[in-house]
Amino acid sequence: MQMNEPDALFGATRRIGPVILDLQHISLSFGGVKALTDISFDVRQHEIRAIIGPNGAGKSSMLNVINGVYRPQQGDIIYRGEHRKNMDCYAAAKSGIARTFQNIALFKGMTVLDNIMTGRNLKMKSNFLLQAIYWGPARREEIEHRKKAEEIIDFLEIQAIRKTPVGRLPYGLQKRVELGRALAAEPEILLLDEPMAGMNVEEKQDMCRFILDVNDQFGTTIVLIEHDMGVVMDISDRVVVLDYGKKIGDGTPDEVRGNQDVINAYLGTSH
Numbered sequence: 001m002q003m004n005e006p007d008a009l010f011g012a013t014r015r016i017g018p019v020i021l022d023l024q025h026i027s028l029s030f031g032g033v034k035a036l037t038d039i040s041f042d043v044r045q046h047e048i049r050a051i052i053g054p055n056g057a058g059k060s061s062m063l064n065v066i067n068g069v070y071r072p073q074q075g076d077i078i079y080r081g082e083h084r085k086n087m088d089c090y091a092a093a094k095s096g097i098a099r100t101f102q103n104i105a106l107f108k109g110m111t112v113l114d115n116i117m118t119g120r121n122l123k124m125k126s127n128f129l130l131q132a133i134y135w136g137p138a139r140r141e142e143i144e145h146r147k148k149a150e151e152i153i154d155f156l157e158i159q160a161i162r163k164t165p166v167g168r169l170p171y172g173l174q175k176r177v178e179l180g181r182a183l184a185a186e187p188e189i190l191l192l193d194e195p196m197a198g199m200n201v202e203e204k205q206d207m208c209r210f211i212l213d214v215n216d217q218f219g220t221t222i223v224l225i226e227h228d229m230g231v232v233m234d235i236s237d238r239v240v241v242l243d244y245g246k247k248i249g250d251g252t253p254d255e256v257r258g259n260q261d262v263i264n265a266y267l268g269t270s271h
């Protein structure tokens with residue numbers, strides 16, 4: 001699919017920009033298991049890009065390649081024009097790629113505020129010693145970071161639970177806190193692994209609204225894996241479809257909906 005005129009495709013009101021992440025011919029195996037075979041797709045600045053596919057299709061593996069958890073045996077990753085054979089977790093986080101996980105990865109005994117503060121770690125400049133004695137620049141920095149965390153708490157409408165230990169919260173709210181922690185890193189690209197899994201309808205609506213608001217108000221580029229087709233088709237600009245580690249579709253929600261290979265893959269798994 002030709003993507004030369006993004007504004008024409010996405011409408012004048014959206015600020016979809018140039019390609020910022022380009023994955024070319026990515027292949028990844030675990031022993032004899034081919035998780036990804038020759039996958040290529042790109043992500044444009046400010047867009048919401050979904051990755052869908054049946055169970056075991058390779059979606060999480062793809063996110064893990066993007067943020068450096070997995071190193072592909074073949075292929076290239078071009079992020080902000082820089083070519084790499086693989087990403088490195090720290091470098092990915094440092095250069096603006098944040099993510100949430102399929103299974104919530106928060107510190108359950110810590111409060112909402114403190115969990116969100118952990119998302120600021122890479123932004124902290126003062127050294128460990130200054131932080132430990134909470135002196136001078138470290139103190140000023142801490143105040144700045146807390147202010148940012150409080151802004152995120154307001155944005156996600158979780159003021160009432162800011163001092164509650166995360167482990168005491170219902171699942172839907174924990175997912176929202178996890179989003180908050182990822183946002184605290186002020187990412188350029190946000191990777192969301194099944195942000196709505198296990199949620200009821202109301203929680204899903206809230207999460208959809210927050211994802212759209214993050215994209216709209218902060219201009220964050222979003223790459224998400226989601227099983228709920230209604231959600232995917234409603235909020236995504238473009239969708240890439242994987243099946244058994246291969247790409248079988250890529251395009252706008254309407255294009256993907258009409259793709260016979262995609263229809264077959266989904267009908268096949270439902271039997």
Ligand SMILES: Nc1ncnc2c1ncn2[C@@H]1O[C@H](COP(=O)(O)OP(=O)(O)OP(=O)(O)O)[C@@H](O)[C@H]1O
Binds near residue numbers: 035055056060061
């Ligand atoms: N660390 C690993 N070690 C061995 N095999 C793995 C590993 N991670 C993924 N796989 C295999 O790679 C394939 C793709 O898995 P992956 O989790 O990426 O799929 P998925 O589309 O995210 O599935 P789901 O929707 O069920 O989460 C599967 O066959 C899986 O068993």
